Amino acid sequence: MSSIVDSPESYFRQLVPAVGPLLEELEQEARRENIPIVGPVVGTLLFLLARVAQARVILELGTASGYSALFLARACALNGGRLLTLELDPAMAERAQRNLERAELAASARVIVGDALSELPRMDAVVDLVFMDIEKADYIRALPHCHRLLKPGGLLVADNVGFKDADAFNRAIVTDPRWTSASLFSFLPGHSPEMDGICLALRG
Template structure:
């Protein structure tokens, strides 16, 4: 094995575009926990590999994650983002204005907004308050198309435990929950769940 694997894999992170760095800096200044470039690049790869045309970003912050998703999507795609904090939603709209796909940022709590959304999405990124993850699972199952992908960040948080258990037991999803080293992520060591809608 390579000695000091943590340090080695921190050096394996691809640099991000300057625009994304600026959005990340603004997010940090506003106290928004960042997904970081490593998970961001993974979102880009997943969107590209899956041919994602319609994505749902639950917990948009200032749009940083959605920008990475947009980088992997074909022109003509659409991202619907949800953000509870109005000021952050406005920032997300500004940051996503130049994205290569159509974007809309909805303002409100997941409990209020999800019931009004219509299927079908190719990919859902789940990154809201962890205590609300379990509530969203039913909606994610409803909103994802068969073969669609759910990406849940921060599954290492204690408040995500009920969601983790429910996802593992849910026959509607084929899932894997990974412990990851994610440079630039808050926190750097955390869980990420990937689940395909059956």
């Protein structure tokens, strides 16, 4: 019988997908400035989930410099849809907007400056996919709004669910019969941090 590879972390580091010069520049910037980004593996996972789901309306909570937004906006462009991405920090939102313009994806994305917890109750879009990446303690507060906004069969992806502050969210989503969820604790090269949890949940 075959066995697991030696040094799985070194092994899987060789299998990270290439993401191109702009995203690599944002990765270097994130390392320099301690911006917690999803990195190339989770970024690519977001792109392929959005493509497989044929998501036309994607909502991101927590834009930062726009690294994950570039993956999601690229999927939206191909799906004929649009990304709405919410960011609390106006300076970060401006950087994200600039990066979307540099990637020629500005027409497929709208960066909204504001607190997701205040903006969500005011939103009434029908959303195909939500990517949640704000303060982990706030996931539990954002969850009812994600349920309301997502279409039946819509997908919720929550990052950093390995953090203690995500505990209430993790327990709620796995026990609420309106969601079907899988929480994965994984080695994620280039993700901040590299060992972390991701939750994928289908809205019933």
